[in-house]
Amino acid sequence: MATLKELSHREERFTGGHRLCAGCGAGIIVRQVLFAAEGPVVVGTATGCLEVATTLYPYSSWKVPWIHNAFENVAATISGVETAYRAFKEKGKIDKEFHFIAFGGDGGTYDIGIQALSGALERGHKMLYICYDNQAYMNTGIQRSGATPKGASTTTAPAGKVIPGKMQRRKDLTAIVAAHHIPYAAQAAPHNFMDLMRKVEKALAADGPSFINVLAPCHRGWRHPPEDTLKVSRIAAQTCFWPLYEIVDGRWKLNYKPREKKPIEEWLKFQGRYDHLFKNGGHPELVAEIQADVDRDWEDLLIRCGELPPRERPEEEEKKK
Amino acid sequence: MAKPSLATTKIPLAGNEAAAYAMKQVNPDVVAAYPITPQTELMQTFAQYVADGEVDTALITVESEHSAMSACVGAAAAGARTMTATSANGFALMWEVLYIAASLRLPITMTVVNRALSGPINIHCDHSDSMGARDAGWIQMYAENPQEAYDLLLVALKAAENHDVLLPAMVMYDGFIISHTMEIVETLPDEVVRDYVGAYKPAYALLLDEKPFTVGPLDFHDYYFEHKRQEIEGTEHAPAGLAQAAAEYEKVSGRRYGPLESYRADDADVVMVALGSTAGTARYVVDVLREQGKAAGLMKLRTFRPFPHAEIAEALGNAKCVVVCDRVASFGAFGSPTFTEVRSALYEVPERPLVINYIYGLGGRDTGPDLLEQAFAEGFRVAETGKIEQHVGYLGVR
16 A cells, blocks of 8 residues: 555546536545555546546546446446457557556445446456436436435435435445445445555455445535535544455455444435434434434344344343343 | 359248348347347347357347437447337337437447338338438338348448448348248348458447547537537438448349339339339339339339438439339328328429329238239329329328
């Protein structure tokens, strides 16, 4: 793992001047990922904020070979590039060692792109898929996705007089991906860039498909000050809303354990998308439910990571009584 | 360079086997495909070539046709010679990416084994799948038999890869009727095919070009139109590209493949227009009618995109009545696709023939000589009376 000083001397392969919002999490993540990915790399990007803001013809922010095909198919597209690479290698047409990285937002990954992702993982292409998860369809204007957390207000699941935002839980995509038995899967967040970059290095060194789900704060959708992108990212980890962990060859490992788990209110109250949970009497029962979900998920994760003993089965608990 | 040998082999092959054999001889860098009836046997046959090491193609067994075409786009953009095949609903699932492949000017070659689109679900032949994609920017050729399924795939690939053209190409043949019917196919020796298609020279290649570049950027009102205009120009160059590829193919095979093929049509009063396997049936019916002293002819349409409008005006201009057979319904349109295109092509002919349309064979409904004779009979009635009673009719529907 390179030091910060060493990183500062590495070539910028994702140039500034792109049109991502000031304070956008995605841009920070891409820069960190490309810093960590040394050597030749081909990048594929799903339709979304990252794609539209970085390649407005005739301009491009990418100083690496880059391809965009459509919304739901970046995993399939990059698997085509990677297969061509293997074919060229086999025939001696190419001697460079390439890495292949796909970027998709949560809409393009959790929802419309999950089939293509699942297929590519199962086929075993040597590629790193990075989901920059901003928890809604931000490019089209903050619509709910399978990654939108319970209680958040979006334009298609708005907080109204009767319904207080999205009523369903988000999918656990990282676990879904891990169930493909790929050599490396992880969850990361941009405030802890050393952790993210170490994960990128490990992912690219893996012998097979790898996946990193990276929390990508979006102040337009989350409604927090643009300068607080990394702060909100840190709060997500401190409240255990977004734990940092990795799954190496099926073994779960926790990468960050807060000394004291902060209450979920700290995460919720920091963002305007949860305002309705607290204003005018709010929805304390929903806040309690969200806290209970986080607690349960955190405990499950600790058990999976061997930080806690396995939970007893209900019938065993019953016997003890 | 030594002149390629004309030594050929005659072997019995079903359409799917013929297309797979052509793919084997092309030995593409990458193939991405998904099973669907009636295409499946093509890919099974090809997968066996891969498993037996008879090709060094990297085969991507994708989880859907959408991913098949998406992976083809990725592989082709990387600089690989790329092929695939599909049918019907699988083809429909590719739809979005068909347009992207064409706009990225990636000469992917695909066999489409024609099958009726759902719904209702049906596995048998009609042309509703490929006809629906006639405006997707692909070269489209219809093969009549396994021989053409083999030959046209090679011709289409060569034309697609021509740098003045640079468009993807699809070759169609009729599901089951051709895909599963064995005929004697004359194949070329491997080295002749290899020399004919030549080493692949991509116009751009993500993996091979020194300077990194961006494929598929966002293209707004300030550039989109120009890029589409360039794509149109590619299609305008396609007829010359196809003619050149066909001429070179004739040299190595002795078989000549123009955009259309007339049969006893020069002096015919009534000319039938048909695509695919039905052209074979129509040829037989023309002979029967000629024996009865009736001036019947056939114009088989081989290339549907780009549409050979000038050649059609030339070939059909002297007829009194043209009977266009379409194995597809175009809902809400005045007649089916071949009819509207043929009729439009004849608009400026000095004494233009009357044109009628028959929709036939949907969902694999058998269309024998009797039905085509019925269509011809109406054509002769129109030719004699000069009056069309019904522009669009149906053959063999209850």
